[in-house]
Structure formats: C-alpha cells, structure tokens
Amino acid sequence: MSPKSSGILKGHFLMAIPGLPDPNFAQTVTCICEHNKTGALGFIINRIHPLLTGQELFEDLKITCNQAIDKIAIHLGGPVQPSGVFVLHGPPFDWHGCLKINDWLGLSNTRDILEAVARQEGPENFIVLLGCAGWGPLQLDNEINDNAWLTIPVSQEILFKTDVKLKWEMTMMQMGIVSDNHSDNSGKA
Structure with missing residues (x-):
C-alpha cells in the first residue's frame, strides 16, 4: 500500500x-530521507556521474584519499544543490549531523564521514552523491496523488547491492510491474 498524502514517505523509494x-526524473529511483509539512528531501540512487571519479571529488574537497577510492561511483543525487556532497549510509550513525532515516539507513554530509569514506574507514555500505531532490510543502503529496510516482519501502538490497543500471527495473518488479508490459499512461481508479 502506498502512503499517499500521509506525509510518511521518509524511508521510501519513489519510482518515476x-x-x-x-x-530530471525519467526512470529514476529516489530515496526519500525526509518528508514533513515543510516539504521533502530525497536522492536519486540510479544515476552515476559520467566523468567525475571518486579521487577527483575528494581531491576537489581537499581530502586525502586512498587510491582505491577511484572505484567508488559518484551518484547524481538530483538537480538541487548540484555541488553538495552527501552520503547515504548504513551504520554507524555517529557522524556529525547524521539524519537517521530508519534502523539501517542514515544521511550525512559532514567532513568526518567524507574523510572516513576517503580513507576506506567509513560505513560498510554507502553511496556518495552530488546534489539532491527537493519538494516544497505538499508538492510531493500532490505529485503522488497525480500518479507521477510509485512508492515502496526502501530496500537495502536495491540501495546498496543492486547494479545502478538495474535499480529502477528491480523496484518496479518489486511492485509487480514488468518494464516491457507497462503503459506510459497513468490514471486513477
């Protein structure tokens, strides 16, 4: 069941x-990290920066990094604050200013977690993102009521373990929607 208009989308995926x-959002999966009366904050988890490497990002931030950091994909989290660096991560949650999303997921963007990730001493599961997605008061609720989005609870498997190119398809499959037999038209029952 979708939490339509309930204001309780924190800890859910939005699938376009x-x-x-x-x-900006065609075939995206967005992890909603905050949703309240002032709006919503989320991060697209299935788009990778085509040029920027992990090493380049951390060098730009003047953070010393392990050479293996280049293997880390830098995700394009959304069109808002495109130069902001964020980390969606599993435990621990003791980073400065960490927003705990649920029992196994947090959001941080402070130097302490970025330095730990750069040294490969951070959380076991994490995604580094540039930018975010944001909605004003009731904007996301209205878009869901207009059938622009589908929602399901966040999945660790999809967030941290699934290949980025398969995340949208996998979330759709979890809802029972197979990508080659869908309609591009939406409606209300």
Whole structure:
C-alpha cells in the first residue's frame, strides 16, 4: 500500500512512473530521507556521474584519499544543490549531523564521514552523491496523488547491492510491474 498524502514517505523509494516526461526524473529511483509539512528531501540512487571519479571529488574537497577510492561511483543525487556532497549510509550513525532515516539507513554530509569514506574507514555500505531532490510543502503529496510516482519501502538490497543500471527495473518488479508490459499512461481508479 502506498502512503499517499500521509506525509510518511521518509524511508521510501519513489519510482518515476513509466513515461514520466521530466528528464530530471525519467526512470529514476529516489530515496526519500525526509518528508514533513515543510516539504521533502530525497536522492536519486540510479544515476552515476559520467566523468567525475571518486579521487577527483575528494581531491576537489581537499581530502586525502586512498587510491582505491577511484572505484567508488559518484551518484547524481538530483538537480538541487548540484555541488553538495552527501552520503547515504548504513551504520554507524555517529557522524556529525547524521539524519537517521530508519534502523539501517542514515544521511550525512559532514567532513568526518567524507574523510572516513576517503580513507576506506567509513560505513560498510554507502553511496556518495552530488546534489539532491527537493519538494516544497505538499508538492510531493500532490505529485503522488497525480500518479507521477510509485512508492515502496526502501530496500537495502536495491540501495546498496543492486547494479545502478538495474535499480529502477528491480523496484518496479518489486511492485509487480514488468518494464516491457507497462503503459506510459497513468490514471486513477
């Protein structure tokens, strides 16, 4: 069941409906980290920066990093604050300013976690993101009521273990939607 208009989307994935015309969000999976009366904050988890390497990012931040950091994909988290660096991560949650999303997921963007990730001493599970997605008061609720998004609870497997190219398809499959037999039209029952 979808938590439509309940204001309780924190800890859920938003999946763009098939055929969503907005190029910023077409075929995206967005992890909602905060949702309240002032709006919503989320991060697209299935788009990778095509050029920026982990080493380049951490060098730009003047953070010393392990050479293996280059293997870390830098995700494009959304069109808002495109130069902001964020980390969606598993435990521990004792980083400065960590926003705990649920029992196994947190969001941080302070230097302490970035330095730990750069040294490969951070959380076991994490995603580094540039930018975020944001919605004003009731904006996301209205978009869901207009059938622009589908929702399911966040999955550790999809967030941290699934290949980025398969995340949208896998979340759709969890909802029972197979990508080759969907309609690009949405409606209300």
